[in-house]
Amino acid sequence: MHRRRCRSAVLALGVIAGLLAPTAVAAPPAAAAPSGTKKVIANLFEWNWPSVASECTNVLGPKGYGYVQVSPPQEHVRGNQWWLAYQPVSYRIESRKGTRAQFQSMVNTCHAAGVKVIVDAVVNHMSGQDAGGTGWAGSSYGHYDYPGIYQTQDFHHCGRNGGDDIANYNDRYEVQNCELVNLSDLATESDYVRSKIAGYLNDLLSLGVDGFRLDASKHMPAADIAAIKGRLSRSAYIVQEVIYGAGEPIQPTEYTGNGDVHEFRYGKDLARVFRSEKLAYLKNFGEGWGHLPSGSAAVFVDNHDTQRDVGGVLTYRDGGIYALANAFMLAWPYGSPTVMSSYTFSNRDAGPPSDANNKTLNTTCYSGWECEHRWRVVANMVGFANATQGAGVTNWYDNGNNHIAFSRAGKGYLTMNDEDGAVTGRSYYTGLPAGRYCDVIHGDFTGGTCSGPVITVDANGWFTANVPAHDAIAIHTAAKLS
Structure with a gap:
């Protein structure tokens, strides 16, 4: 289309530089939490705990971010790929991102900066390695054997598709009782399993965590999540990952009774409008497009999964157009927005910048880390979102x-x-x-x-x-x- 023919040239001539420049970072006042209603979440994907703590103090707090979402903190299988953090082998708070003590210090530091902490919690499954092995913190494990935690009777064994894997997303039973890419699927209907999951979440709450992103929620019945939530020691913000699929039997609306739900259509629709349609169409963006009710929707331009699906959403690679899409999200009164903060990757499996032992390195923005949440237009529009809360x-x-x-x-x-x-x-x-x-x-x-x-x-x-x-x-x- 004609309006897109000149985009690359125009952005290359300087718009990108202005929109993507990091915002100036001022030293925050000592122990003074930012005031006002703050709902914007920064997803510091795969950052280690000392780096998250520093960012809360120096950027997130001063810029008015209300929450930081951190990657899964529990012990996981060894390696470098990003998805290994989504293969837990125990509920010990020790991972390539840091120790339990470092995690606790991070939570305390973020709270002192006025930033609440959301944990990406993997509770639907354990690991996917048939052979098992030794986890990051030294725990031994097998595919259905996690000593002191779970044994084979605590998992689903659906007996379908030659390897227990999900093949048909139009079959509710299969989606919620078979395995997602060989990941050992927990029997979340079991009272024992529910008690173990709740114990993990309550341990995190004891460390001061304020909420949870429940990974792979679509693969657990909403009633199972409600039962686990009912065992929490105190109230916590809940957002559930439920990917919309047209015509599928499991729909995001089933989960709104438990808390917020990720609205995956938001980023895809926004990308299509900015790439090839008309911004004028955004006049009723959100519920008017068939999306979830605003009060239940958690929205994002991209997240760690969707940014790896080529062409589906806008990402840091799209430069200025990505910055504008985030500006619109933060200005528009629909849902609870999350800003993505990525590391640079050249293939979809690539893990974060790490040392020779696969321990995640400290974040140095623009040296292997994209830090989109610092781009001036993004960071400053967080203040816009805070200032305009409740205004139509x-x-x-x-x-x-x-x-x-x-x-x-x-x-x-x-x-x-x-x-x-x-x-x-x-x-x-x-x-x-x-x-x-x-x-x-x-x-x-x-x-x-x-x-x-x-x-x-x-x-x-x-x-x-x-x-x-x-x-x-x-x-x-x-x-x-x-």
Whole structure:
């Protein structure tokens, strides 16, 4: 399509540099937790615990992220591939990302920075190695033998497809009682298994964890998850991984009674709009597109699974268009948003930067790590999301194509131009109080000053500006200059 023909050239000429630049990091006040409602999650995929702790203090807290999602912390099989962290061999809190003591220190440090901690919890299955072996922390294991935890009677053995694997996603029994790529499938209907899973989650709660992403939730009946949740020692945020499949018998809506559910259609639909359709179509994005109810939906542009499915979603490789998609997600009032923070990978199995023993290295952004959550446009739009909580969409504008704008009812305003040419000298009605505002797409607002462009809203709520091709302007009341 014509509007896409010039994209690579336009982005290469500088838009990428502006949208992807890391935001300035200011030292946070001592032990002062950021105030206000904060719901944005940063998924620091495969970061080790000392690096997560440092990031909470230096970036996530100061920028207003409410939560950090960390990768599975339990003992897993040995190796480097990313998916080995999703093959537990025990519930010991010791992995290539760090020790139990380091994990505890990380949680405490993040809390001191005002950031809550969500653990990616693998509770549907154990490992997938037929031969077994020795786990990261020294625990011996077999495919259905985890000494002191589980034995063969604690797993499903569905007897289908020549190896117990799932083959037919239109068969509810098979999806929830057979094995996902040979991973030993726990019998979560068993009282004993439920007690062991709850014990693991309660151990994490005792370390101060605030919530869980329940991996592979689709492969467990919603009632089993509810029963495990009922055994938790205290309340915790729950988000469940349930991938939507058209016409399949297991649907994400079955799980909303337990907590939030990942809305996988969100990222795919957003990618299609930004790549080949019209931003004007986003006017009713979310429930209007058949997605989950907003109050139950956990949304993301990409996550660690979908970014490895070539062409399905936008990822860090898409540069400026990816930054704009994240800006839209953080400005639009649908669901609870998660920002992905990746490491660089050249094949879908590649694990994180590691030493010779496969221990995950400390994160050094832009040296093997992408750190998308630090990109100026992404990090600063977290503040926009916080400032506009609870405000509806008003003053929608679109040109019928790829220039859109909208207010968040007296609290913020975004205009986005994804055309191949600049929009010049146009006036926008914001409904915001008169004053001078920092354009947080291009500048950091710190100490009452703005490092980038300043937008002046007049007494009637209007401003006039130029918006370059494939770029945006965003202002909000928490980034208003005195």
